Amino acid sequence: MLFNSFIFAVYMVLFAPVFLLARxxxxxxxxxxxxxxxxxxxxxxxxxxxxxxxSTAVDYAxxxxxxxxPVERADLLKSGGFMAASTLASIAxxxxxxxIIPAVFVAIAIYGVVAILIERGxxxxxxxxxxxxxxxxxLSILGFFKYFNFxxxxxxxxxxxxxxxPDFVLIHIILPVGLSFYTFQAISRTIDSYRGVFDxxxxxxxxxxxxxFFPQLVAGPIERARHLMPQxxxxxxxxxxxxxxxxxxxxxxxxxxMAVADTLAPIANxxxxxxxxxxxxxxxxxxxxxxFQIYCDFSGYSDMARGLARCLGFDLMVNFRIPYLSTxxxxxxxxxxxxxxxxxxxxxxxxxxxxxxxxxxxYRNLFLTMLIGGLWHGASWTFVAWGAIHGAIQVVxxxxxxxxxxxxxxxxxxxxxxxxxxxxxxFVVVLAWIMFxxxxxxxxxxxxxxxxxxDGWTWDNFLPIFERIAPLFAVDTLLYMSERxxxxxxxxxxxxxxxxxxxxxxxxxxxxxxxxxxxxxxx
Amino acid sequence: MxxxxxxxxxxxxxxxxxxxxxxxxxxxxxxxxxxxxxxxAPWGVRHNIPGAIYVHTTPESTxxxxxxxxxxxxxxxxxxxxxxxxxxxxxxGDSFFMGYEVEREQGYAAQLEQKLKERGYTVExxxxxxxxxxxxxxxxxxxxxxxxxxxxxxxxxxxxxDVDDNVRAQLYKVQGxxxxxxxxxxxxxxxxxxxxxxxWLYTEIADHSHAYAFFREAxxxxxxxxxxxxxxxxxxxxxxxxxxxxxxxTRKPEQxxxxxxxxxxxxxxxxxxxxQAQMVVVEIPKRIDRSxxxxxxxxxxxxxxxxxxxxxxxxxxxxxxxxxxxxxxEKGGARHFTPLGNSVAASLTADEIxxxxxLSRCREPRVAQQDRHPRP
Numbered sequence: 001m002l003f004n005s006f007i008f009a010v011y012m013v014l015f016a017p018v019f020l021l022a023r024x025x026x027x028x029x030x031x032x033x034x035x036x037x038x039x040x041x042x043x044x045x046x047x048x049x050x051x052x053x054x055s056t057a058v059d060y061a062x063x064x065x066x067x068x069x070p071v072e073r074a075d076l077l078k079s080g081g082f083m084a085a086s087t088l089a090s091i092a093x094x095x096x097x098x099x100i101i102p103a104v105f106v107a108i109a110i111y112g113v114v115a116i117l118i119e120r121g122x123x124x125x126x127x128x129x130x131x132x133x134x135x136x137x138x139l140s141i142l143g144f145f146k147y148f149n150f151x152x153x154x155x156x157x158x159x160x161x162x163x164x165x166p167d168f169v170l171i172h173i174i175l176p177v178g179l180s181f182y183t184f185q186a187i188s189r190t191i192d193s194y195r196g197v198f199d200x201x202x203x204x205x206x207x208x209x210x211x212x213f214f215p216q217l218v219a220g221p222i223e224r225a226r227h228l229m230p231q232x233x234x235x236x237x238x239x240x241x242x243x244x245x246x247x248x249x250x251x252x253x254x255x256x257x258m259a260v261a262d263t264l265a266p267i268a269n270x271x272x273x274x275x276x277x278x279x280x281x282x283x284x285x286x287x288x289x290x291x292f293q294i295y296c297d298f299s300g301y302s303d304m305a306r307g308l309a310r311c312l313g314f315d316l317m318v319n320f321r322i323p324y325l326s327t328x329x330x331x332x333x334x335x336x337x338x339x340x341x342x343x344x345x346x347x348x349x350x351x352x353x354x355x356x357x358x359x360x361x362x363y364r365n366l367f368l369t370m371l372i373g374g375l376w377h378g379a380s381w382t383f384v385a386w387g388a389i390h391g392a393i394q395v396v397x398x399x400x401x402x403x404x405x406x407x408x409x410x411x412x413x414x415x416x417x418x419x420x421x422x423x424x425x426x427f428v429v430v431l432a433w434i435m436f437x438x439x440x441x442x443x444x445x446x447x448x449x450x451x452x453x454x455d456g457w458t459w460d461n462f463l464p465i466f467e468r469i470a471p472l473f474a475v476d477t478l479l480y481m482s483e484r485x486x487x488x489x490x491x492x493x494x495x496x497x498x499x500x501x502x503x504x505x506x507x508x509x510x511x512x513x514x515x516x517x518x519x520x521x522x523x
Numbered sequence: 524m525x526x527x528x529x530x531x532x533x534x535x536x537x538x539x540x541x542x543x544x545x546x547x548x549x550x551x552x553x554x555x556x557x558x559x560x561x562x563x564a565p566w567g568v569r570h571n572i573p574g575a576i577y578v579h580t581t582p583e584s585t586x587x588x589x590x591x592x593x594x595x596x597x598x599x600x601x602x603x604x605x606x607x608x609x610x611x612x613x614x615x616g617d618s619f620f621m622g623y624e625v626e627r628e629q630g631y632a633a634q635l636e637q638k639l640k641e642r643g644y645t646v647e648x649x650x651x652x653x654x655x656x657x658x659x660x661x662x663x664x665x666x667x668x669x670x671x672x673x674x675x676x677x678x679x680x681x682x683x684x685d686v687d688d689n690v691r692a693q694l695y696k697v698q699g700x701x702x703x704x705x706x707x708x709x710x711x712x713x714x715x716x717x718x719x720x721x722x723w724l725y726t727e728i729a730d731h732s733h734a735y736a737f738f739r740e741a742x743x744x745x746x747x748x749x750x751x752x753x754x755x756x757x758x759x760x761x762x763x764x765x766x767x768x769x770x771x772x773t774r775k776p777e778q779x780x781x782x783x784x785x786x787x788x789x790x791x792x793x794x795x796x797x798x799q800a801q802m803v804v805v806e807i808p809k810r811i812d813r814s815x816x817x818x819x820x821x822x823x824x825x826x827x828x829x830x831x832x833x834x835x836x837x838x839x840x841x842x843x844x845x846x847x848x849x850x851x852x853e854k855g856g857a858r859h860f861t862p863l864g865n866s867v868a869a870s871l872t873a874d875e876i877x878x879x880x881x882l883s884r885c886r887e888p889r890v891a892q893q894d895r896h897p898r899p
Contacts, residue, residue, distance in 0.1 A: 501540065505547045509737075 001043040003250075003304045004258055011040065019312060024235050030209035037214035038086070041177070046094035048176040050104060051141055053086030056211045058137045059186040060204050061115060063225075065130030066194035076115050078204040080108045127194055134190035138183040145175055150379030178218030180376055184343055186211060189225035191347055198226045206232045215308040219301045221319040221339035228316070236313030244496050246310030251503035252475070253303030258511035260468045261297035264289040267464065272437050275446040279456020283447055285465060290437045291430050292469050295324065298337065321483075322476045324429070327421040328403050329394045332429060340376070344369050363398065367391035377436070382444060386435040393428050471506075545734040554736035555581040555857050557623065558729040559654060560590065562717055566667030567708035568660040568694070569653050570594045571621075572720075577730060583852050584624050595650050596627055605673045610646045610885035612639070613669050615661040616680030617688075618654035619807050619859055624852050629862035634869035635678070642877055643887040649674070657688025658787045659695055660709060662794065670798050676881055677795045678872060681819050682807040687751040689787055690758055690780045697758070697779070702786035755780045785827055792831065801832070801881050805872055808837045810851045810858065814844040834875045836868045843867070 001008050015036050022028040042049045057079040065071045087104040091097065118129045159165070192198035201207075210232045216223060271278050271286030278286075302319035309316045323336035333341045349369040355362040367388070374387015397403065402421060409417045431448065438444035490496070548554065557579045564570035571594040579586040591597050605611055614620050614632045622630025632650035639646045651669050653660070661679060669677070689695075692709040695702050719725040728735045755776035788804075795802045808816040818837045820828055840850055850864040860868065876882055 497536075498543070501543050502547070505544060506551075509548065509552045 001040050003301070003308070004254060007043070020238075023238065023313065026233065026235055027203075027205055029235070030203075030205045030232055033209040033214070034205065034212060037209070037212035037217055038090075040214040041212065041217055042090065042093060044177050045174070046090045047097055047100065048174075049090040050087050050100055051145075051176055051179070052182060052212055052217075053083050053090070054104070054107070055138055055141065055183060055186050056086075056208045057083040057204075058111065059134050059190055059211070060200075060207045062130045062134035062137075063190045063193040063198075063200035063207075064202065065115075065118065066127050066134065066190050067196070067198070067200050068127055069200070071115060071119055071130070075202060075204075076112060080112060082204055082208065083108055083111075131190055131194045134187060138187050142179060142183045145173055145179055147375075147379045148173060181220045181222055182211065182217060184340075184376075185222050188222070188343060188347060189229070192225055198229070200225075201229075201233060203233070213309070213314070215305040215312070215314075216316055219298070219305070220337075221302055221305065221317050222343050223317060223339065228314070231314050238311070238313040241491060242313065243311050244491075244493070246307045246312075248496060248500055248503070249307030249310060250304050251307070251500050251507070253300040253305075253307060255503050255507045255510075256296035256300030256303065256472065258507050260472055261293045261295075261300060262511060263468060264293040264296070264465060268293055268437065271447060272439070272443065275438075275443045275450075278450060279461075280451055280453025281456030281458055281461045283450035283453075284457070285461040287430050287434055287447065287451060288462070289465050291324070291433050292465065292472070294433065294436070295320070296472065318483075322473075322480050324426055325422065325477075326425050326429075327406060327418055328397050328425055329390060329428065330397065330403065332425060333390070333394075340373065344373050344376075348372055363395045366394055366398070370394065382435050382438055382441065385441070385444075386432055389428075389432045389435060393432075468510075541734070545732060548733045548737050552733075552737065553582060554733040554740070555579075556731065556733065556736050557581070557857060558726075559716075560588070560720075561653065561655075561713065562720075563708070563710045563713045564594070564664070564668070566663055567710065568663045568692075569655065569710065569713060570664075571596065571653055579623060581624055581852065581857065582854050586623065586625055587627075589627070594653075596622060596630070596632075596652075597650060598627075599647075601647070601649055601672060603671045603673070608645055608885070610644060610675040610882045611672055612636070612646060612648045612676045612678060612882070613665070613672065613674040614648060614650045614652060614678045614680075615656070615665065615669070616652040616805075616807075617656045617682055617684065618652075618857070619682060620650065620652035620680050621654050622650075622652075622865070623654065623857060624859040625862050625865060629865060631860065631865045631869050634862075634865050635872055638869050638873040639876065639882075642873055644876075644882055645885045645887075646882065652680075655688065657685040657692060658784065658791060659689045659692040662787055662791045663694055665791065666794060670794070674795075674798070674800050675885070676801050676803065676876065677791075678803045678805055679791065680805050680807055683809045683819055685819075686780050686784050686822060687747070687755075689784050690754045691747065691751050693754060693757075695783065695787055695790075697783050697786050702783075702790050752776075758783055781823060785823055788823075788827075788831070803832045803834055803872060803875060803881070804828070805834045805868060806837070807860075807868075808835070808840055813847055813849075813853065814841075816840045816844070832875065832879060832881075834868075834872050836864075836871050839867050839871060840864075 001011060019029070019032060019036075022032045038049055038052070041052060060082070061071050061075050061079045064075060083104060087101055091100050114133065118126055118133070121129065189198060189200070193200045207229075210225070210229050213223075213228075213232075267289035268286045271283055272290070299320040306316045306318075317339055319337060319339050321335040321338070323332050326332040326335055349365055352365040352368060353361050354365060368391070370387045370391030371384060372387070374383045374385070374390070377383045377386070406414075406417055406421055434448050435444050438447060558577055560572040560575035560577055561569045562572045571590045573590060573592045573594050575588070575590040577588050579588065588596060589598060591600050593600055595601075612635065614635065616631070620631045622632070627633055630650070632648045632652070636646060636648035639648070649669075649672055651661075651664055653664075656664075658679065658681075665677065691711075693706045694704065694709050696705040697703075719729075759776040759779035792802050806819045808818055810816055816837055818835060820833065820835060843850065848863055849861045850867065851858050852861055
């Protein structure tokens with residue numbers, strides 16, 4: 001189900017009154033959220049609810065075990081029962097692939113045996129083993145559905161270079177929507193429990209509602225348990241202010257998606273889908289269009305998720321802070337997809353050693369983290385290359401100490417150097433997006449080469465892009481400044497009503513004829 | 524008192540919202556105001572409201588409409604009995620031949636009459652076009668109404684939307700290889716519009732509101748697309764169902780839709796010929812941009828048009844494209860023919876009528892002679 005679809009509007013009309021009735025009882029509210037979230041997700045493909053349920057059930061028990069608490073028989077029964085019930089319901093709704101039911105029951109049996117063995121083991125190893133169960137389960141699901149064919153294909157190619165030609169079978173695998181988001185969120189909760197920074201509770205209803213919370217299930221933000229989980233463990237007030245601002249955030253996200261991202265998509269697609277034979281201006285316009293398409297597509301989804309959650313009484317983390325105004329690549333990553341970059345920092349960069357162990361190790365860790373970040377986005381070497389570019393430019397900026405230079409500069413030189421640093425950062429980020437958008441290296445090379453020319457730099461090529469990004473920057477900057485200066489947004493109903501009307505009308509009038517799927521659904 | 528205050532507040536907000544939406548659309552996306560004065564005809568399809576007077580406004584043109592008592596865009600009313608020595612041409616089409624975006628005199632039917640008279644014909648052209656018509660509704664109108672005027676020639680348009688229109692109407696269906704009548708009427712939203720049209724507020728809104736025009740077009744287009752898709756599937760027969768498993772359909776929905784249009788065309792021509800009249804098909808090329816046009820004839824197999832008398836302005840449009848004249852309205856309107864586009868189509872039709880000798884009994888011999896011996 002897409003936020004910008006008619007069916008979602010119908011879904012919310014049906015869901016909202018029931019939610020309002022149930023919201024004061026935590027268990028009833030969370031049970032309703034589980035059902036609603038599973039319908040939301042299953043609308044795309046009911047079968048893949050099984051994966052959500054497996055990840056939920058395993059991490060429910062694994063986090064308890066990893067935190068040092070004993071995993072009791074009741075916990076295992078709840079965990080296995082949840083997996084079994086969800087699987088039966090999902091496959092019954094899908095009405096196909098019945099083999100999944102016995103397969104999951106076998107998996108539940110294996111899981112039960114493993115759990116009992118871990119619980120009988122030494123206390124010193126128990127926590128680590130539960131952590132391993134979580135990591136193996138989530139990364140196996142992620143690895144199989146997202147990376148199996150990629151690695152199989154590359155192993156085959158590698159062996160081919162050695163003169164070996166094994167007959168690998170590439171399987172037709174559908175990538176479940178939002179897989180990378182909910183597995184990373186589940187992993188973070190178990191790791192935090194292992195580290196002792198989060199205390200997991202024993203309610204599977206609360207946890208399952210958190211794990212599948214539909215506003216952020218399929219495209220984030222990748223929440224941290226210590227921020228979001230407590231909200232599922234108590235009744236939440238829903239004030240008029242929350243509903244009004246929630247609606248405004250949602251409307252703003254919807255405008256970004258439908259009026260900016262979807263209208264810029266054809267400009268980018270026109271060049272990236274047929275990369276030959278364009279003028280330099282068209283190549284550059286396509287790169288610029290994609291730069292803002294992906295920002296509005298993804299940040300628009302995050303805004304809608306935050307707005308929707310806020311209307312339900314929940315607070316989701318901020319995922320974007322006008323990243324294209326960054327003056328260095330590291331600042332860009334502190335403003336772009338904040339929930340992922342902070343996840344990579346906490347669970348990859350720091351465990352790798354972070355900035356401890358000297359300059360070389362710091363640069364190595366930074367580069368490797370960005371490489372993994374690139375691979376997270378998709379099973380393709382272009383994504384790996386995109387991560388490598390970002391890793392490399394961060395290393396270069398750190399080597400040259402450009403951040404330090406900017407901090408030390410004063411007066412007119414400070415303003416000038418900031419503008420220069422912004423221009424350089426933006427230019428590099430746009431160039432890197434070429435690698436991200438291109439389907440292969442040849443396309444990326446053609447587009448990148450094509451932009452360095454003098455023909456086609458006409459107003460006609462760029463006007464449709466500037467028309468869209470001018471109001472985007474104005475509003476984004478206003479929101480950012482008000483957040484930074486801690487200026488409370490006006491609470492006048494009349495003002496908010498007019499702003500909401502403007503957003504809704506602008507979305508309706510300026511939205512693209514052909515809507516596009518959210519780019520990050522594929523990640 | 525408190526309840527009254529609340530109701531008044533809600534009403535005030537509702538009115539304010541509507542005004543806001545109207546102003547917003549007028550500023551950022553001014554619309555083509557093309558109210559449709561359509562009602563149901565006794566023969567079960569749409570018909571222009573007799574006696575209606577209204578105006579269409581687009582960013583490029585203003586067109587005044589005055590409908591006669593017989594539902595034609597014409598100041599004259601026509602007797603069913605044809606005056607002696609006069610030939611009658613009936614024009615059937617959709618909004619293109621109805622003359623959307625142009626004044627009546629600049630429309631296709633009026634220009635055709637003018638050009639035929641210039642070529643020496645004693646003729647009157649009756650315009651039975653209705654916006655939104657496909658050949659199914661045109662045929663119904665001809666059978667129940669048009670043939671009573673005793674036409675000598677029937678001119679029928681062939682336009683991009685006709686295949687879908689014919690399927691949507693469900694007035695006919697193909698059974699085996701035969702066209703059979705299916706549903707007795709096709710009156711989409713007509714009763715609702717009839718009811719609304721009785722209220723001055725609705726007619727004021729429909730005639731002047733940009734917001735109304737915006738939402739009507741947006742929702743109407745979606746509804747039409749959805750309906751066409753569903754009915755094409757119905758026309759093709761069951762698919763992916765238990766019934767299909769028993770008797771699998773070999774036809775795709777698009778193919779079934781084209782077969783339906785072919786069958787309707789054949790029946791239309793048979794009916795016209797049964798009345799001792801002749802038929803001319805005029806295609807309305809699809810405009811891609813100012814220099815690119817696509818033939819609509821290609822929608823049906825090339826052999827299909829072999830037994831029709833077809834006029835295509837495509838080549839002339841393409842020839843004229845080099846000079847970049849405006850053949851279709853382009854800026855925000857509904858992209859109908861300009862007076863020039865109508866003129867070209869009417870001239871080519873008149874030329875074809877003269878060439879083929881149709882209506883020759885109504886032509887001054889002197890002029891006809893000139894045509895047979897054109898000056899170098």
